[in-house]
Amino acid sequence: EKADWAAGLLGIDHLMNRKPRALSGGERQRVALARAIVRDPNVFLLDEPLSNLDAKLRTSARDELKQFQERLGTTTIYVTHDQVEAMGLGDRIVVILDGKVRQIGPPREVYSDPADTFVATFIGAPPMNLIDRGDHLLGFRPENFLPTAAISSNGGNVLEVEVRTHRIEYLSGDRHVFATVTGLGPEEAHIVARVPATVDAEVLVDAEQRFAVHEKDLRFFDGDTGKRTDPRPVRT
Structure with a gap:
């Protein structure tokens, strides 16, 4: 029975x-x-x-x-x-690397607030963008990095930069924009932006364009340990 x-x-x-x-x-x-x-x-x-x-x-x-x-x-x-x-x-998710627990938390928390650079790049596809700024790394999720025209000013302060687009992939209606950015670190950095189908903003290939991210969506990691650190001002 x-x-x-x-x-x-x-x-x-x-x-x-x-x-x-x-x-x-x-x-x-x-x-x-x-x-x-x-x-x-x-x-x-x-x-x-x-x-x-x-x-x-x-x-x-x-x-x-x-x-x-x-x-x-x-x-x-x-x-x-x-x-x-x-x-x-x-x-709840437990992220483990080499037998050591790196983070425990609800899926949304682990995704939005990774404890270190391993979690930041392991969770998410595409993974979190990480830009080396010497003593720390600056991180932001691809879906939070959008053409400036698509960024609402209601979300608080905004970090705006100029990128050079190289390639666009269309996946499930979204546009994955592969680009390079200068001015956020000592060297040119490769980044990915995920522009949803609901965003009506023109993105061209092989062009200089302005993209932006709300400062509340920025994450900071120690340059040596990779662990999350307190927020700090971002200067371009």
Whole structure:
């Protein structure tokens, strides 16, 4: 009876009489989860359960896992190298490098306020832009760096710079603008801006253009340790 309940929960009732060799990768994942459910554990530990699935299956399986966890309400520890899975499934994320915890927090906090440069560049695609300014690094997310005309003055002070655009990629309606910037550090820096489809601003290739970011969206990191530091004035 418990096995039937678990199979129904995961939508695998029709697989009950099949042999393991007759199951697809996604079906085997659900069967393994059902076997864990019938044991009624206090905690589920899932170690990269979607690693053997192709991209399309991983997307649907990720949604199923989220729904499954919410229905059961059981604490679930999910181990993954995939930041998309971590951000999409986790209520809290633990970022680990070489066995050491670098940051713990809700997905939005880890994304917006990374504890160090490793987290800043590991979480996010494209990752956070980091510009070396000698004793510290200046960071900002690509979606916060937009053509000046698209930046609202209601968000407070703005850092405005001139960039040289090199390439534009169109992904899911957004424009990923690859450019270089001078004046923010001792050397020219390569940066990426993500301009959403909702922003009606012309961006040309191989052109000098003005881009800006709100100062509240700037993050600062120690030049030696890479750890977050207190905000400081930015001079161009």
